Amino acid sequence: MKRTQIQLPDRLYERLKARAVAEESTLAEIMRKAGKYYLAVNPEPVAKASHWTPPAPQDLGDFLVPEERWREMANDEEGSG
Numbered sequence: 001m002k003r004t005q006i007q008l009p010d011r012l013y014e015r016l017k018a019r020a021v022a023e024e025s026t027l028a029e030i031m032r033k034a035g036k037y038y039l040a041v042n043p044e045p046v047a048k049a050s051h052w053t054p055p056a057p058q059d060l061g062d063f064l065v066p067e068e069r070w071r072e073m074a075n076d077e078e079g080s081g
Contacts (some may be wrong), residue, residue: 006031 008016013027014058067072 002065016030017027019025023030
């Protein structure tokens with residue numbers, strides 16, 4: 001267990017200390033419960049996805065169909081060229 005030091009406003013400290021006495025507990029235990037509650041209510045944010053970039057284009061060589069036949073090839077239902 002780690003030991004730490006915090007600063008609390010006077011009124012908050014007094015109220016927490018009184019609650020600890022009433023519950024037959026300690027201020028440290030109250031603060032541990034508060035920390036657990038805080039983490040349960042405020043979960044860690046989901047890590048953002050890394051920025052995606054498309055892969056670099058590859059050289060696929062020259063077109064095998066002349067440009068004037070592209071429309072014809074795109075509309076060909078059988079895909080036979």
